Amino acid sequence: MTMGALFYPDWLIRRILREVDVIAMVGASANWIRPSYFAMKYLQEKGYRVIPVNPREAGKEIIGGTAYAKLSDIPVKVDMVDIFRRIEDVPPVVDEAIAIGAKIVWMQIGIRHDGAARKAEAAGLTVIMDRCPKIEFGRLSGELGWSGINTGVITSRRSKVIRRAGTR
Amino acid sequence: MAGAGDETKFRPPGFATLAVHAGASPDPTTGARNVPIYQTTSYVFDSVDHAASLFNLQTFGYIYSRLGNPTVSALEEKVSALEGGRGAVAAASGHAAQLLAFYVLMDPGSNFVAAKNLYGGSITQFTHTFKKFDWNVRFVDPTKPEEFEAAIDGDTRALFCENLANPGGIVVDIERVSAIAKKAGIPLIVDSTMATPYLWRPFEHGADIVIHSMTKFLSGHGTAMGGIVVESGRFDWAQNDKFASLTQPDPAYHGLTFYETFGDFGFSTKARAVALRDLGPTLAPMNAFLILTGIETLPLRIQRHVANATAVAEWLEKHPAVAWVSHAGLKSSPFHALAKKYMPKGPGGSVFTIGLKGGFKAGVAAVEGVELFSHLANIGDTRSLIIHPASTTHRQLTEAQQIAAGAGPDVLRLSIGIEDIDDIIADLDQALAHGLNRAAE
Structure with a gap:
């Protein structure tokens, strides 16, 4: 494995967050104090359709979305797969x-x-890899700075809009 | 290649650019270019569900200005960026910032090891007021880093020092202190008020938490009180069982685990959502605005402060009334090499102490003889300031404690301003002559 530092330019993250619409969240928890639940709720508020993937919750609803046991069970087209699993469980999910x-x-x-x-x-x-779409959305939209977090974003532009909820 | 971006083309903004722009982009609703003063206590919710998300910390946003305010958070992000930190929480004063930081780390019966060379008010806060929470401080000599190690036991939660100590002109070798903290699995907290991030960024030398009294150089004009706690985001709170408030479910937040949920900004989230919420020492938006404005010129001001202070220190060293000068920028200082290593842009800063041959009497006469210098209990103002610590800031300490803190009866503390250097020196010259005459009486 190459272990150099990961670097993703802001334009790449911004483009992904602008173009993606349907996100399958693998390892989404139904427990409201789990990090995956936080991320799912936030991304839904931003207008993404987030489909939970969790064998233990299959057929049940998490924050209004029906959970599936595995990615191939999802009946709609998925743009992005967001993985909340242990590292050793990653390869089959990626396949x-x-x-x-x-x-x-x-x-x-x-x-x-x-x-x-x-x-x-x-x-x-x-x-x-090694990033959270909720935090990246918050960082590039300026919302993360509302909590005193260093977004690393310097801009003289007025608009912070990444995507317009519900327009897709 | 996995994770490849055009990293070679990425160049982070420089310090002066961050001082002006970080945290302070135009307001998206109004287009206001400068950060507005959001003089409001509260913020409307879009819906009951939105309110629930905010109270559960599931989304970003403002609820009530005790916890967060847009003017204050712009300042928090700016200072965080200047320090190269992950996140920050502002407070009503530097003392309040210390209270928030230790509230997250300490439990009744736990202790921390602090340098004995600190601002007198910090010594008092740690010794007497923290004692009421059963948070116990152990003071050590910061010029002997091994003393930190010797004072650590199983209940020690942090090491604390001022990197450039006030008063005394002491420069602490924080890389060595950081190595001791890392070995013990506890954070090093550095009060970098005197150095400012322009001269010294402690996270680059192993510090885990940086605290400022923003009242001083960051505000810079003697206009506003404020403090801030910045976290590096690099400390592993789960490496041992010392930091249960971050690594165990929090009963004050429905069993939420802060470090797991907020990761590298878990400490500052806890400091805000629990310590600031429940202790309440909030920074006022008006003060945040004044400090934001001050920081925009921080690099320019500090350059001038240090140039003036170095010239004054060199002049004082030759003055017949002066026994010694503690400025670490002087070659005579035992801390000169450390000052050049850690603060190459301005070794020693602009606040320092001098000893008068005439002792207590001469010190009192000098502070009463100045015309341009202001005799007051602050540092880091545009104006030149003078104080006799033994009769003021360090008055609550015993004489032995005063001497230990570098504030003995013969000591004057100077904070050199940005006036014309000839006027600063002329005023000190006449005041010291006054002191000489008085001491001879």
């Missing part, structure tokens, strides 16, 4: 993401699997 035609594989903070990432990139997917 499924390739199989269902997802455009983006996103691994959460603390999750990095360079081998699976190379496989996905070879199949034409874009891969983000």
Whole structure:
């Protein structure tokens, strides 16, 4: 595994967050104090359709979305697969993401699997690792700074809009 | 390649650009270019569900200005960016910032090890007021980093020092202190008020938390009180069982675990959502605005402060009334090498102490003889300031404690302003002559 520091330019993250509409969240928890629940709720508020994937919750609803046991059970087209799983569980999820035609594989903070990432990139997917889409959305929209967090964003532009909820 | 971006083309903004722009982009609703003063206590919710998300910390946003305010958060982000930190929480004063930081780390019966060379008010806060919470401080000599190690036990939760100590002109070798903290699995907290992030960024030398009294150089004009706690985002709170308030479910937040949920900004989230919420020492938006305005010129002001202070220190060293000068920018200082290493843009800063041959009497006469210098209990103003610590800021200490803190009876503390250097020196010259005459009486 290559273990150089990960670097993703802001324009790439911004483009992903603008173009993606349907997100399958693998490892989404039904427990409201879990980090995945926080991320799912936030992304839904921003207008994304977030589909929970969790075998233990299959058929039940999490924040209004029906949960599926695995990616290939989802009956609609998925743009992005967001992975909240242990590192060793990543490769089969990435294989499924390739199989269902997802455009983006996103691994959460603390999750990095360079081998699976190379496989996905070879199949034409874009891969983000060790980041959280909620935090990146908040960072690039300026909302993260509302909590005194260093967004690293310097801009003289007025608009902070990443995507217009409900326009897609 | 996995994770490849055009990293080679990415160049982070420089310090002066951050001082002007970080945290302070135009208001998206009105287009206001400068950060407005949001003089409001509360913020409307879009719906009951939105309110629930905010109270549960599931979304970003404002609820009530005790917890967060747009003017204040612009300042928090700016200082965080200047320090190269992850996040920050502002407070009503530097003392309040210390209270928030230790509230997250301490429990009754736990202790921390602090340098004995600190601002007198910090010594009093740690010794007497924290004692009422059963938070126990152990003071050590920061010029002997091994003393920190010797004072650590199983209940020690942090090490604390001022990197450039007030008073005394002491520069602490924080890389060595940081190595001791890392070995013990506890954070190093650095009060960097005297250095400012322009001269010294402690996170680059292993500090885990930085505290400022923003009342001083960051505000810079003697206009507003304020404090801030900045976290580096690099400390692993789960490496041992010392920091249960971050790594265990919090009963004050329905069993939420702050470090797991908020990761590298878990400490500052806890400091805001629990410590600031429940202790309440909120920074006023008006003060945040004044400090934001001050910070925009921080690099320019500090350059001038240090140039003036170095010239004054060199002049004083040759003055017949002066026994010693503690400025670390002087070659005679035992801290000169450390000052050049840690603060290459301005070794020693612009606040320092001098000893008068005439002792207590000469010190009192000098502070009463100045015309341009202001005799007051602050530092880091545009104006030159003078004080006799033994009769003021360090008055509550015993004489032994005063001497230990670098504030003995013969000591004057100077904070050199940005006036014309000739006027600063002329005023000190006449005041010291006054002191000489008085001491001879």
